[in-house]
Amino acid sequence: MSTDPDRDQTSITRRRFVAGSLIGGAAVALPATAEAKRRSKPVHKPHHRPAKHRTALPTGADVIVVGAGLAGLTAARNLVNAGHSVIVIEARDRVGGRIWNHDLGGGQVSERGGTFVGPTQDYLLALAGELGVGTFPTYDTGDDVYMADGQRLTYSDGGPLGTAPPDPTTLAEVTADIELLDQLSTGIPVDAPWTASDAATYDGQTLETWIDQHSVTPRFKELVSAATRPIFGAEPRELSMLFVLFYIAASGDETNAGTFERNFDTRGGAQQSRFIGGSQTIPLTMAAQLGHPVVLSSPVRQIRQGPSTVTVVSDRLTARAEQVIVALPPALAGRIDYEPILPMERDQLTQRYGQGTLTKVAAVYPTPFWREQGLTGQALATGGPVSATFDDSPPGGSPGVLFGFVGGDYARQYNAMSPSARQTAVLDQFAGFFGAQAQQPTAYFDTSWSGEQWTRGCPVGIPGMGTLLAYGPWIRAPIGRLHWAGTETSTYWNGYMDGAVRSGERAASEVLAAL
C-alpha cells in the first residue's frame, strides 16, 4: 500500500513523461494503455502549435488558467479552440486534479478519484466523445450486498425498490424521506439556491437536524450517514440542508429535474458507466491536444491584477495575461495571495467552504471473484470503515478490482490507524461482503484526498451553515479579470466531473466575452 506518489510506480512513470511536456502541450504523454494510445489523436486541431522541445518558460498569454484539473483544461481547450493563447499552470506533477488513474500493470488501470459517468452528465459525455474516450457499463450484473449491524442481505437493484436495500427496519422511512427530499429539491433554483423561498430556514439547519425530525429509526440514521459519507465525504451533522437540497437538484440538467436516486444509483444514475483507459484519460488527452503550455509542479502563490493585465506568480514561472481563470477548489483558491485583496464576501466564502473528507480504498484480485457468486461488487454498509463498494475492474474483467469509499467520521478514524490496521479493517469488511477470497488481494492501495496537498479533500467543497445564503453568488462571480471554475462553481452536477466540465465551459465563455 502506498499513498506516497514518490513510491507509486504510476506516478513515477507519469512524471517522467509529463514533465518533459512542460512547454509544448503536444508532448504530454498519455498513459501507456492500448485504448489511450488509440484515442490520443486530436479531434480539434489546436490553433497554436508551439515548437516542440522549446526550453524557455512562457512569459505571457491571452489567458492563464490556474489548475490543470478537468475544469481548468476544459476552459483552456475552449479558449484555444476560439483562437486564444493560453498557459495552464498546475501545482502537481501531473494533470487531472481529483481525477487520477492508478496503474494496475499489464496496461490496465483503475481510478483513485473521480470514476463514473451517468445520464444527464451530457457535458462530460460530449467532451469524452470529442476526445475519443469511450465508455463502458459499470459492472452491475447480479445482486448488491447490504450490511447493517452484522446482518447481511443481498438484493437486486433492478427490483421495485431500486437501490434502496430491502431492510424492513428502514424501508418505510427511506421511501418517504427520499420522496420528500426529491420534492423539496424541486424548489431550489440550481443557479441561485440562496433565492429559494425557504433558503434561510434550510441553510440554518443541518441534514442531521432534518433527519431527526423525519425519522424515529436509529438504523435509518445510520443509513443516511452511509449515503453522505461517499456522496459528500461528510456526516449529516456537517451538511447544511440547503446545500443537500441544492446538490440533489443539481443532479439533473436543463430538462431533467435532479433526484437523490440519480445521484446515488448505478443503473440509471451517476455511477452507470466508466471510461475506457480510466477517467484520467480525459484530462491527459486534453493536455496532450492543447498545443499550449501546461506547466507542471508550479504552485501559484500570488495573482496581481493591474489596470490592463494580470500577473500570476508561481514557483516555476511568473507570467502575464489579460484574463485569469482560477480552476481550484474554493478552499485552495482562498490560499493564493491576491493583489488587490479580494472583496470580503469572496474571502469569507472561501474561509467557509472546506473540502469533504474522503479516502478511496481498493483491493486488486486475480479475478473479480464476486461475479461468480452472482454479485455486482456493490455493497452498502452502515458500519465502517467502508460505506459503499464498486467493481472497478478494467473492461475485460482482469484483474478484479474492488474499491470502497471511506468518508466522514470513518475517514478520520481510518486516517488515525496504522497502514496495516487500515488494510486489515477494509479486507475484513470486504470479506464480510463478498466472502473469504476478499482477504487475499494481490495489491491494496488507498488515496486519502484530504492528505493530498493540492486538493485537500474530496469529492467536493462543502459550504458551512449560512454560507450559501450569505455568500453564495461569490462562488463564481468574476472579480475584475479573475474568473472562477471548478466543480464547486457548477449549477448542475456540482461535485461531479460533469460539473467540472460545465464550469470550465462557463468560465471560458466569460473570458471570451471579456477579451
Next chain:
Amino acid sequence: MSTDPDRDQTSITRRRFVAGSLIGGAAVALPATAEAKRRSKPVHKPHHRPAKHRTALPTGADVIVVGAGLAGLTAARNLVNAGHSVIVIEARDRVGGRIWNHDLGGGQVSERGGTFVGPTQDYLLALAGELGVGTFPTYDTGDDVYMADGQRLTYSDGGPLGTAPPDPTTLAEVTADIELLDQLSTGIPVDAPWTASDAATYDGQTLETWIDQHSVTPRFKELVSAATRPIFGAEPRELSMLFVLFYIAASGDETNAGTFERNFDTRGGAQQSRFIGGSQTIPLTMAAQLGHPVVLSSPVRQIRQGPSTVTVVSDRLTARAEQVIVALPPALAGRIDYEPILPMERDQLTQRYGQGTLTKVAAVYPTPFWREQGLTGQALATGGPVSATFDDSPPGGSPGVLFGFVGGDYARQYNAMSPSARQTAVLDQFAGFFGAQAQQPTAYFDTSWSGEQWTRGCPVGIPGMGTLLAYGPWIRAPIGRLHWAGTETSTYWNGYMDGAVRSGERAASEVLAAL
C-alpha cells in the same frame, strides 16, 4: 470615514515610528498620548539588548513568532523573559492584530477592535498591570436603551433583570433560555468540548435550530441575533450549538464557571472596564519592551520544518529557529505553505474555521451628550445595522465617542452600501437611540474586519458544524516544531483579548519545554 489605513492619520503616524523600530524592538514607538508615554518604562528588563539602529535583518533566533498580535507578543515576551532569543514577524505595518487604537486627535484615542476587559480575565489584567497600563470603568451610569420593532425602552442594567431588556414579549424566554444555556454549558469541558457527553448532538445542530425548539416568540429570535451579531459576528444559523456552549463555558476561569451574562454584560461582565491609552497600548508596550526584533510589513508565506530547525520565509526576511509559534487566526494560519504539509486533520480544521463577520462603527461628538440625558450610551436593537452600542469616550469624557457593532447579516448588508448610505443608516439609528444630536458627529469611522487582509474577520474564528467534534484537538496540538497561539486556541475567554494572552503564555510554555 476611512477604512483605508493609508488614509488614516493614526496609521501613518504609527507606521513612521514603528517601521523605524524594525530591528531593535526597543525603538518601537508608543502612540503619542501622555498616558502611554508615562507607561512606556519597561517593567521586565529584556535579557537581550540588540544594538539600536542595526540595519541588517536577523537571520535566526531560538524562536520565531509569526504574528505580532496580543498572543504572539505575549509568547515572545515570556520567551525573552526566560532568556531566549526571539524574532517576531508581522504582516501588517503595525503590531496589535485585532487590537487597534484610533487617534481622535488631541492625544485621545478610541478603539477600532478589541476594547474591554472584565472579571475573570485575569491574564489580561495581570499583563496590563505588569506593563503599567491602567484601566478605567466603561461609562455605565444611567439607563440603557432597547429598541425592538420601533419600540424604544430605557432601563437600568442594575435592576433585577440585569442586562436583559424589560420587554414583556421576550422576558420569560430570555430568562428561561439563558438559565438553560448557562446550565448546559457547565457540561462542556473548556479544554476538550468534543468530549462532552452530548458533544455530537450539539455539534450537529445550529443555535438557530436550538432556539427554534426553545422559543415560540419571533421577537425573542430577533433578540438572539442581536446578541450573536456582536458576540460572534454571526447569525444563529451559522453557529454550532457545541461552540456556543463552549463559548459560554469559556467565559470564566479555573474557579468561576462561565455564564452568558458574564460574556454579555458591562457591569460584572466582559465589557466592565477599558484601558487607559487604548487597548493597543498593551501590544505597543510589549513590542517596545521586547528588546528583540519585531519585523513589520513582512507576511509569512512558507514554514519549512527540517530535522533540527525551522525556516520561516516572509516577504522581508527568511530566518531560522528551533521552534516556531504561529499566532494567527486559524483561517490565516491555513494559508501559509507548510513543508512538510500539515496532517490532514489540522488542514481540514483550518478549512472549516472562518472568521466572524463584524464591522465596528463609531461616531465622535464634542461631548458624550447622552450622559446628560441619564443614558449610559449602551443600546441593544433587534433591527440594524447596529445591534449594540457602547460609550467609547476617553476617560475624561472628551470627545464623546459612541461605537456600534454591525455583525452577521447586517455587516454583509452594510458592506454592500455606499459609504454615505452606511453613515446615514448608522446615524439614523443612533438618533433613534439617543436623540437628534446623534446626527451631528464631528467624525465618523468604521472598521470592516472581514476586509482587513491580515485578520479577515472578527471577533473570532467560528468552527463549522461538526468541526470541534472531528478536529477540535488540532486547534492547538503542536506539530513537530510548530506551535499554535491566538485567542481561538484558548480554553478560557476564547475570542477575547484575555484568551489571546492565555494562548501566548501556553504556547511559550510548550516551547520552553521543547527547547
